[in-house]
Amino acid sequence: MASDTQFTAGRAGLFSRVFRGLRGERSSSSLGAGFSGTGGGAVPGTAGSLAGEAAMLAARLPGLVVHAERIAATVAAGQHGRRRAGPGETxxxxxxxxxxxxxxRIDWRQSARSHRAYVRETEAEIAQTVYLWCDLSPSMAWSSSQGGNLPQKRDRAILLLLALATLLENGGERVRLLTSEGxxxxxxxxxxxxxxxxxSLSTLADRPQRRIPAAGVLPRFAKLVIAGDFLGDEAELTHGLRHLAARPVPTQLLQIVDPAERDLPYAGRVRFVGTEDEGxxxxxxxxxxxxxxxxxxSERQERLRAMVDGSGHTLLTHFTDQSPAMTLLALSGSVSGQSGGGR
Structure with missing residues (x-):
């Protein structure tokens, strides 16, 4: 008998729970994550595993920075106008x-063209503080491409956040990286x-982080961008999003998905192994x-979107085989359009 194909994915929910569902045991309590081939080494979630992942991430970060700045340069930065009168140059x-x-305040050149006096108004340009949160959990450190044609989900999330930070700062916004402590x-x-x-991200990779930040570590009316796969427990995610909405902290969720998690492109006998001791x-x-x-x-995606919409936040899904520049353009536009005051 041929040896099993060993499929590498992320946390054990997406595929394992889907397969249980196909056997008539569908679970609506969790979005789950994927299975992955471990192949030995440090036990996932241990200090040795985290240290190794942190070292690998740190080695890739310089390249990600360069790539992020190139992508940001292709997207029009400009000022994020507030579409109301106020101090500004536009x-x-x-x-x-x-x-x-x-x-x-009267613009005499414009007034000379009619029988009325006119005032020239500029568009308010209020610097916002945008907080960025990246899910660094083991399920994000995975790609379905054995040959490296697709990036790890974590690398793509970091790339988009770094590019967004560059774009926002060039546009006059304030940007902060968020951790579990603030x-x-x-x-x-x-x-x-x-x-x-x-x-800063390289120092965070060697210690466990929450799936999403607690609302209490953010100032009221702050803007928040969360990048992750959102494959944790549905109840926990719903609870966190509602607390963010109540603060209120308008949140943009950037969901990173590997195309294999959408398409299940495998055939034959396949062995699925959990990365976090799920079996x-x-x-x-x-x-x-x-x-x-x-x-x-598809049903899982619909539940996630309904959960996000019901909490008053917004969701943008990015597949790692898509152009990061196009996603950055949509992401920056969504962040700029979020309501809320600057802090």
Whole structure:
């Protein structure tokens, strides 16, 4: 008998729970994650495993910084206008002068074209503080591409966050990296935001982090971007999103998905092994499960979107075989359009 194909994925929920569902044991309490081939080595979740992952991540960060800045350079930065009158440099509109309007505010060139006095208004440009959170859990440190054609989900999440930080800072926004204890202290100096943030991320990879941040570590009305696969417990995620909404902290969720988690492109006898001591399962003729698997994956995505929409937040899904530049454009537009004051 041929040896098992060993499939490498992430936490054991997405595939294991889907396969239980295909056997008539569907679970609505968890979004789950994937199975992965471990092949020995440090036990996932231990200090040795975390240290090794941190070292590998640190080695890739310089390249990610360069790539992130290149992507940010392809997306129009500009100021994030607030579409209301206020202090700023961008022209918004002319409006008729009101009784008692200071003479110094009247635009005499525009007023000379009519029989009325007009005031030139600029668009308010309020610097916002945008907090960035990256899921560094083991399920994110995975790619379905054995040849390296696709990045790890964690690398793509970091790439997009670093590019977003660069884009926002160029546009006059304030950007902070968030940890479980609160905003991270970036290395001092006037260096590029992507480089300083990457250095801070490398120190976070060697210790466990929550799936999503607690609302209490954020100021009221802050803006938040969470990048992750959101494959944890549904009840826990719903609880966290509701607390963020109640603070209120408008949140943009950036879901990172490997295309194999969507398509189940495997065939034959496949061995699925959990990365966080969840066990393993061997399945014959995996391709026969693909139609039902696709249905369950779609249902899972619909539940996630309904959960996010119901909490008043927004969700953007990015597959790692897609262009990061296009996702960055959509992400920056969504972040700029979030309501909330600057802190």
């Amino acid at each position: 022209f918004w509109q002319y409006r008729p002068a009101q009784p008692g309007e200071p003479v110094t 905003p991270a202290d970036l290395p001092p100096g006037a260096g590029r935001i992507a480089t300083r943030m990457a250095l 393993e399962v061997i399945l014959p003729h995996v391709e026969a499960l693909r139609p039902d698997y696709g249905t369950i994956f």
